[in-house]
Amino acid sequence: MFKGTIHKKTALALVVGLVIMLILPNIIPRFYVYLIASILVMALLAMSLNLVVGFGGLFQFHHGVFYGVGAYAIALLLTKTTLPKWICFISAPFAAALAGLIIGLICIRLSKLYFAMIQISLGSLLWALAFRWYGFTGGDDGIHGISMPAALSGVSNSYYFILIIFVLCIIALFLILKSPFGSTLQAARDNEQRCEAIGIFVKRHQLFGIVIASFFAGVAGVLFVVLEGSVFPDLLFWTLSLEILIMCLLGGWFTFAGPIIGAAIMLSLRTSIGIHTEYWTLILGIILALVIFFLPQGVWGYIQEKLKLRKEAVAERGR
Amino acid sequence: MDIASTYGLSEIALQLLVGLSRSMILFIIAAGLSLILGVLRVPNVAHGSLYMIGAFAAYTVNTVVGGAAGFWLSLILAPLFVALLSLIAERALFCHLYEREHLMLLLFTFSLMLILGDMVKLFWGVDYKSVTAPEALKGAVMIFGLPFPKYNLFLLIIGPIVGFGLWLFVSKTRIGKISKAASVDRMMVGALGINVSWVFCIAFVVGCFLAGLGGALVAPTMGITLGMDHTIIMEAFLIVVIGGLGNIWGALVGALIFGITHSLGVLFLPQFAIIFPYLAVVIVLMIWPRGLLKSVW
Amino acid sequence: MLRVENLINSFGDFKAVNGANLTVENGEIVAVIGPNGAGKTTLFNLITGHLKPDSGRILFKGEDISGLPPYTICKKGIARSFQLLNIFPRLTVFENVQVAVLSQHNRSLNLFRPARNMLIEETNRILKSVGLLDKANEIAGSFSHGDQKILEIAIALGNEPEFLILDEPTAGMSPEETTATMGLVKRLTVEQGLTLLFCEHDIDIVFSTADRIMVMQQGKTIIEGTPDEVRKNEQVQQAYIGGD
Numbered sequence: 101m102f103k104g105t106i107h108k109k110t111a112l113a114l115v116v117g118l119v120i121m122l123i124l125p126n127i128i129p130r131f132y133v134y135l136i137a138s139i140l141v142m143a144l145l146a147m148s149l150n151l152v153v154g155f156g157g158l159f160q161f162h163h164g165v166f167y168g169v170g171a172y173a174i175a176l177l178l179t180k181t182t183l184p185k186w187i188c189f190i191s192a193p194f195a196a197a198l199a200g201l202i203i204g205l206i207c208i209r210l211s212k213l214y215f216a217m218i219q220i221s222l223g224s225l226l227w228a229l230a231f232r233w234y235g236f237t238g239g240d241d242g243i244h245g246i247s248m249p250a251a252l253s254g255v256s257n258s259y260y261f262i263l264i265i266f267v268l269c270i271i272a273l274f275l276i277l278k279s280p281f282g283s284t285l286q287a288a289r290d291n292e293q294r295c296e297a298i299g300i301f302v303k304r305h306q307l308f309g310i311v312i313a314s315f316f317a318g319v320a321g322v323l324f325v326v327l328e329g330s331v332f333p334d335l336l337f338w339t340l341s342l343e344i345l346i347m348c349l350l351g352g353w354f355t356f357a358g359p360i361i362g363a364a365i366m367l368s369l370r371t372s373i374g375i376h377t378e379y380w381t382l383i384l385g386i387i388l389a390l391v392i393f394f395l396p397q398g399v400w401g402y403i404q405e406k407l408k409l410r411k412e413a414v415a416e417r418g419r
Numbered sequence: 420m421d422i423a424s425t426y427g428l429s430e431i432a433l434q435l436l437v438g439l440s441r442s443m444i445l446f447i448i449a450a451g452l453s454l455i456l457g458v459l460r461v462p463n464v465a466h467g468s469l470y471m472i473g474a475f476a477a478y479t480v481n482t483v484v485g486g487a488a489g490f491w492l493s494l495i496l497a498p499l500f501v502a503l504l505s506l507i508a509e510r511a512l513f514c515h516l517y518e519r520e521h522l523m524l525l526l527f528t529f530s531l532m533l534i535l536g537d538m539v540k541l542f543w544g545v546d547y548k549s550v551t552a553p554e555a556l557k558g559a560v561m562i563f564g565l566p567f568p569k570y571n572l573f574l575l576i577i578g579p580i581v582g583f584g585l586w587l588f589v590s591k592t593r594i595g596k597i598s599k600a601a602s603v604d605r606m607m608v609g610a611l612g613i614n615v616s617w618v619f620c621i622a623f624v625v626g627c628f629l630a631g632l633g634g635a636l637v638a639p640t641m642g643i644t645l646g647m648d649h650t651i652i653m654e655a656f657l658i659v660v661i662g663g664l665g666n667i668w669g670a671l672v673g674a675l676i677f678g679i680t681h682s683l684g685v686l687f688l689p690q691f692a693i694i695f696p697y698l699a700v701v702i703v704l705m706i707w708p709r710g711l712l713k714s715v716w
Numbered sequence: 717m718l719r720v721e722n723l724i725n726s727f728g729d730f731k732a733v734n735g736a737n738l739t740v741e742n743g744e745i746v747a748v749i750g751p752n753g754a755g756k757t758t759l760f761n762l763i764t765g766h767l768k769p770d771s772g773r774i775l776f777k778g779e780d781i782s783g784l785p786p787y788t789i790c791k792k793g794i795a796r797s798f799q800l801l802n803i804f805p806r807l808t809v810f811e812n813v814q815v816a817v818l819s820q821h822n823r824s825l826n827l828f829r830p831a832r833n834m835l836i837e838e839t840n841r842i843l844k845s846v847g848l849l850d851k852a853n854e855i856a857g858s859f860s861h862g863d864q865k866i867l868e869i870a871i872a873l874g875n876e877p878e879f880l881i882l883d884e885p886t887a888g889m890s891p892e893e894t895t896a897t898m899g900l901v902k903r904l905t906v907e908q909g910l911t912l913l914f915c916e917h918d919i920d921i922v923f924s925t926a927d928r929i930m931v932m933q934q935g936k937t938i939i940e941g942t943p944d945e946v947r948k949n950e951q952v953q954q955a956y957i958g959g960d
Binding site for chain 1: 462464512515516519521522523526527529530531532533534535536537538540541649653656657660664690691693694697698700701704705708709
């Protein structure tokens with residue numbers, strides 16, 4: 101399945117990394133375990149966004165909606181119904197994918213900024229509904245104290261669950277990007293006209309991409325609920341969507357691992373700086389501005405460029 | 420629920436007037452946003468922050484000068500202050516980014532929003548601030564046999580005045596006409612030997628002035644708090660989009676739709692009042708995805 | 717195989733194509749020539765579905781394809797290259813052609829198997845036939861203009877077309893590159909049994925490669941005929957030499 105897609109060295113590094121991640125809860129304080137779990141959730145969300153923005157070229161400016169839908173779906177299913185827990189867990193991402201299909205169908209007829217604006221307005225409508233519907237969604241308080249199955253309660257257990265799901269999703273996303281669908285999506289990003297000329301119904305492929313991305317965003321939403329035990333309307337608010345965009349920018353739009361790096365940087369900084377000052381937003385704004393001016397390819401993108409240049413220099417010298 | 424028996428015609432008419440007066444503020448802010456969007460092609464996410472700064476600055480002027488004079492002065496000084504800030508931001512930072520893609524520009528204005536938001540926290544603190552209207556505008560007049568706040572009447576007058584002034588600026592002054600041309604074809608304007616960069620700067624500053632004015636006008640009607648920027652920018656953007664990108668009359672139409680549907684919401688389903696405008700926006704966009712009036716792009 | 721009947725297409729008041737007629741038989745090489753602005757590219761855009769005609773018909777193998785979207789027309793067996801470079805600059809040469817091959821084999825929605833391992837033979841075969849096999853792993857955007865134009869043609873070939881349309885395939889090339897490219901095109905046409913329709917500004921190329929020529933001026937077809945017939949035709953001489 102993976103033949104020819106990863107280098108042996110990278111694969112080895114990943115396995116080692118995974119082993120380290122598995123033993124972490126035993127060696128570091130609980131707070132850091134919680135932090136890493138949060139990073140994994142955000143990283144998954146950012147990765148799902150990058151599928152359609154970085155690799156698909158779509159102006160998905162309110163991706164947070166699908167995250168929120170996934171989170172609210174599982175929260176509502178767990179608290180308002182008596183369905184078996186595992187059904188709730190499985191249905192929530194599909195609910196998010198359904199939202200992706202509906203919203204995607206509406207947005208896909210348009211391009212660029214109009215695509216973004218319709219998505220933002222639809223998302224805002226959902227936010228407004230969640231915000232005000234005290235009876236159903238808990239209004240601006242949200243829903244709290246959602247009980248998790250015993251296997252998932254507690255920071256360590258939820259961490260393991262999140263880690264496993266995260267790894268599975270990343271593998272899936274990796275395969276998708278390397279698949280013919282992934283190639284086609286990227287080709288459509290670069291040159292939609294040419295794609296149509298070679299027989300590809302671009303809009304259908306893009307819609308498919310949106311649905312897949314929404315599914316994974318929904319998974320991230322479920323993981324959020326596992327970790328926090330609650331949901332709030334903030335999950336559906338547009339500022340979260342912009343934050344995920346920032347994570348992708350910070351890490352690097354056109355790289356695979358970029359969003360993970362971006363999420364890690366942003367959440368770590370927020371926690372560490374947040375301890376010293378209440379002006380984290382100011383610092384984030386400055387960092388963002390600096391990245392836009394000086395590092396638009398993102399941290400990981402920059403590193404990858406440097407590595408490539410070094411490889412080429414070595415090859416040159418070898419000749 | 421029988422609306423006719425719960426509310427008389429006068430109640431409904433009055434509520435519509437209230438909605439209309441709120442639309443005036445939305446119009447002023449959205450017009451500024453539309454101007455910037457039309458000329459610079461930049462969705463200015465920081466517009467809401469400038470509105471918020473306008474409100475806080477108005478609070479300061481009101482507190483320092485006090486009385487009626489304070490209020491009228493704040494209507495001039497607060498927007499000017501915001502315009503000054505925007506001038507600095509544009510010349511120092513913005514103008515270097517015009518060649519980049521829209522997404523980058525948008526994210527940059529988002530970074531400005533984050534920075535400005537915290538600057539407000541730094542200078543004015545986290546407490547709720549309030550401004551009272553001057554004596555002349557306190558109280559209510561009787562319309563349709565029901566009390567209508569004098570301040571809202573004031574808004575109903577100010578709105579069209581600002582709109583008229585903006586129209587004069589865009590159609591009659593040289594700068595305004597150039598801005599309009601630049602929004603449609605910036606290369607042509609540049610080819611005519613006009614310094615496009617300054618045109619952008621002026622359009623940006625005027626747009627931001629309007630945001631500040633909106634903030635100063637809204638100050639007596641609601642609590643001035645952090646977080647004002649988040650909600651208003653969403654509403655302003657939606658208004659601009661349903662009106663037609665870059666179209667100032669469109670901003671008026673959009674603001675009217677937004678304000679009136681909101682007041683209708685307050686009448687019929689108060690708990691869900693804010694959903695009405697969002698729903699209206701969605702419906703409009705489904706039928707006219709490019710906005711109701713012609714967009715400049 | 718292809719018949720264009722009285723095609724009209726306007727942009728507002730401007731009639732870019734105003735009564736174009738064309739017939740291309742199976743296995744022929746036909747060229748469209750005409751002064752700048754004659755409507756050649758617009759005609760091609762109409763045939764491949766990038767534009768919808770106002771009136772007139774386009775028949776491919778007897779079927780009316782006017783107004784169908786480009787991806788449907790492509791699946792019917794027509795492929796084209798573009799006048800202004802239209803490749804995928806961020807992908808490698810191999811990936812550029814492979815996207816077309818994947819589309820042709822209806823694999824573009826496949827999710828879970830690496831594309832890398834699919835349809836390698838077919839893609840390499842095409843790359844080999846145009847002489848780009850040794851550069852397969854380079855990023856397309858970094859190539860010379862001439863090589864990118866050849867890549868354009870290779871991408872079109874990825875769709876295993878029966879009918880190939882080339883829009884100014886040698887534009888911007890040096891004389892050596894031009895001769896080499898046209899030689900390549902002619903060879904491929906014969907080898908793969910393609911029917912070829914192209915347009916060019918270089919008259920020598922046209923006269924030496926095409927079986928028949930269609931001349932356009934101001935959106936209208938002036939004449940369709942063999943190179944000799946066209947050469948002798950007075951209207952054509954007027955269009956090219958007389959006037960401006």
